[in-house]
Amino acid sequence: MAHPDLNLLITLDVLLAEGNVTKAAKRLRLSPSAMSRALARLREATGDPLLVRAGRGLVPTPRALELREQVGQIVEAAEAALRPVEALDLKRLNRSFTLRSSDGFVENFGPQLIAKAALxxxxxxLHFLPKPDKDSAGLRDGSVDLETGVVSGTGGPEIRAQALFQDRFVGVVRHGHPLTMDEITPERYAEGQHILVSRRGLDRGPMDDALDALGLKRNIATSVGGFSAALALAKASDLIASVPERQTGNLRTGFVSFRLPFEMPQLTVSLLWHPRQDADPAHRWLRGIVRKVCDVRPPPISRP
Structure with missing residues (x-):
């Protein structure tokens, strides 16, 4: 088409979201016959059937699946461009936000974040969800407003990321633990009974990679899926937990924390969101208070 009808983008976006001509027609306040004609025009424009019959329903073609996210982003950008900007009145703002975060983040930063937001x-x-994996589907489909975590290549190229703080692993044991009775060397650390933390059920962690370079191997006694569970076990035993310092600050009260006796790279914990939220004033405010709460630095930890 020399001059494509850009209104068809909205129709295509709704059709791909609903996967049903009747439901799409109702959402756009069109008759089913008008929607069927629009689908015919889309098929002609794209050279693809887009939605094909499968039993009593319709399923998208591979081409439709390729277009789904691209068309959705175009429509969202157009709607944002045409939406009037209103001054944000925080005292009258009535809204829920969903935040997905890694283990320890809510326990350590949640109370201050809730208090600041309420003030x-x-x-x-604020609704907090656990983050058992790095899949950012919730950001893309709008069910999650913000995520925190270490950026990886699995989040999708369109996801926005802004660094919140640098974190590092520290060792944690109960008071009176034999490890604290003398200098903590790499050898003494490795010889202890360790708790492996892995959300994905792996058999090693970043500490093991660092110890490999020294020719050492940790004695892993058990494994858990989160840092809170690791600290609970360490509190009632002679097991050694290795956890991120910033994200477990409140959880480590009553423990002995120590710097690991070998070099490990720091972690960059970032704030993640979908670009559809870039220009939203309320979302910008939320991102701002998360940054402020995370900007408070803890006191340094020294070797006991």
């Missing part, structure tokens, strides 16, 4: 915007509610 500035009493009508805002």
């Amino acid at each position: 500035e915007a009493p009508g805002v509610r």
